[in-house]
Amino acid sequence: MSFSKWIRIYYKKTVESIAFYPALIAVGFLILSWGMLAFDFSDYGKQIKSGLSWLSLKDASTARTIISTVAGAIISLTVFSFSMVMIVLNQAASQMSNRVLNSMIENRFQQIILGIYIGTIVYALFLLSTIRDISSGIYVPAFSIYALILLTVIDIFLFIYFLDYVTQTVKYETVIDRVRLQTYHTMKADFKEVHQRQPEWFNLPYETIKAKKSDYFQGFNQKRLLGLTEKNKVYIQFLYAPGQFILQGMPCIKIYAEEKITDDLVHQISDCADFYTGQPIDRNAEYGFQQLSEIAVKALSPGINDPGTAVLALHALVALFHHRLYLQLPQLIQNSAAQETVYLPSADFCVLFDRCLTPIWKYGKDDDAIQATFLDLLHQLKTSDEREEFTDLIATWVLKIKQHQTTLLP
Numbered sequence: 001m002s003f004s005k006w007i008r009i010y011y012k013k014t015v016e017s018i019a020f021y022p023a024l025i026a027v028g029f030l031i032l033s034w035g036m037l038a039f040d041f042s043d044y045g046k047q048i049k050s051g052l053s054w055l056s057l058k059d060a061s062t063a064r065t066i067i068s069t070v071a072g073a074i075i076s077l078t079v080f081s082f083s084m085v086m087i088v089l090n091q092a093a094s095q096m097s098n099r100v101l102n103s104m105i106e107n108r109f110q111q112i113i114l115g116i117y118i119g120t121i122v123y124a125l126f127l128l129s130t131i132r133d134i135s136s137g138i139y140v141p142a143f144s145i146y147a148l149i150l151l152t153v154i155d156i157f158l159f160i161y162f163l164d165y166v167t168q169t170v171k172y173e174t175v176i177d178r179v180r181l182q183t184y185h186t187m188k189a190d191f192k193e194v195h196q197r198q199p200e201w202f203n204l205p206y207e208t209i210k211a212k213k214s215d216y217f218q219g220f221n222q223k224r225l226l227g228l229t230e231k232n233k234v235y236i237q238f239l240y241a242p243g244q245f246i247l248q249g250m251p252c253i254k255i256y257a258e259e260k261i262t263d264d265l266v267h268q269i270s271d272c273a274d275f276y277t278g279q280p281i282d283r284n285a286e287y288g289f290q291q292l293s294e295i296a297v298k299a300l301s302p303g304i305n306d307p308g309t310a311v312l313a314l315h316a317l318v319a320l321f322h323h324r325l326y327l328q329l330p331q332l333i334q335n336s337a338a339q340e341t342v343y344l345p346s347a348d349f350c351v352l353f354d355r356c357l358t359p360i361w362k363y364g365k366d367d368d369a370i371q372a373t374f375l376d377l378l379h380q381l382k383t384s385d386e387r388e389e390f391t392d393l394i395a396t397w398v399l400k401i402k403q404h405q406t407t408l409l410p
Contacts, residue, residue: 009276016280018085018105022115029119033126033144040141060131063140067131070152071124077159078117084163085110088170095304096175097294099279099287103178104169113162120151172309176295180316182281183288184323190285191327199332199340201235201256209253209266211246215275218242219283220344225272226333229341232265233257237343238273242284246275285329286347292317293356300363300370307369310360314370317356318377322384324349350393357397365404374401 014020089101127144168174211217219242229236235256246252255261255269279287296313299306329346347355357374364370375398382394 009274016102016106018111018114021108021111022118025112025115026118026122029116029123030126032119033123036144036147037127037130037141040143060140063131063142063145064128066145067124067128067148070148071121071128074117074120074124074152074155077155078114078121081114081117081159081162084166085114088166091170092175095298096172097291097298099291099294100175100179102279103182103281104175107169109165110162110169113158116151116158117155120148120155123151124148172295172299173312176292176309176312176316179281179288179291179295180320183285183292183320186282186285186288187320187324187327191324191329193326194328194330196328196331199235199343202237204235204256204258206237206254206256207261207266208251209255209270211248211250211252211275212270213275214248215246216277217244217246217252218274218276218278218280220274220342221272222333222342225269225342226335228265228268228272230335230337230339233259234261234265234269235341235343236269238345241286241345241347243279243286286352289317289320289352289356292320293359296360297363300360300367307364307367310364311369311373314360314373314377317360318381321349321353322381325381325385325390326387349390353393361400365401371401371405 089104092104093101127141127148130141217238217240220238225236228234237254237256239252239254240246253269253273255266279291281288281291292313296310296317298304299309299313328349329344331344331346332340333342333344335341360370361374378394378398378401382391385391385394
């Protein structure tokens, strides 16, 4: 793996981690504390405090007590808040699906709240280190201390709101809706109404690249790869769709060219493919479909037995299929010269439909609510399919459900 690729992959993982924004905000508060202290000890700051006696803290021990009390209180608040987040994540993993954790960990609001708490602690500790025992209170950073008190009041109100927010976050409908919206936005950005076809350059001579390790194929560095195809007059075919697990040594890429392909070019093209573990919905909408299917299956498991949640997940899942009826991920990708130089396979609508709905039907086929929901949604899909491209698929599913209902009759 090249250094640039390592930076690109781990930069994304770092930015999406739960600690990134809190660390960034803490640095911002550290800079704020330095700025407030500079203002406190500036001539203008001293002049203001001299004119307003109530702004001066003349006792260094009082200032230390205030700061120490605030720091201890916010540390307790932060520990409690982090504990709540961990409990929520554990509950989501055990009752819904381990795959939905990413969307919860990447929640920007809770990261910002935790960042403000940690930033307040950093601010207080940095402030505490500047207090000096002197005869005149004018050198005690009064402005900075009053700012700390204001931050503490803000933290308390944020904590009250955070309690309500966290309790809402763990609700099934909230998680399901978040996954649905993430998947919808990814499809809206990437999917188009296109006619899939095989390119003419499949007839050219080619070289095969094998997977260097066993891992999940997550796509490729599009800008760099398209630049390489345009510069070297080559064509690229990926043999697997994004999201598939590829064993080490399996052929995964074909390079087509009329001229001899150099080893350096093979290495550069191989380096463009991304292999790592995870299910980033923003890179692959299929992960959203799979996660909703898993939530429904988990809800129907004997240990949970919650058909209502399965129905909610099923509604969201079929709503996404409805949006995707005639849309597909373009398999042929153009470079800046409008040449179709990269072929990336994607899952067919019918294949993905069966893959996501079959497990739900398998676990919930004996439940009346699941049967009724399936039939209702299939009827609506059939009505929406004005081109009648999926008539056979829908008819097969309806027949399967009705046959099963017949077997349940006394």
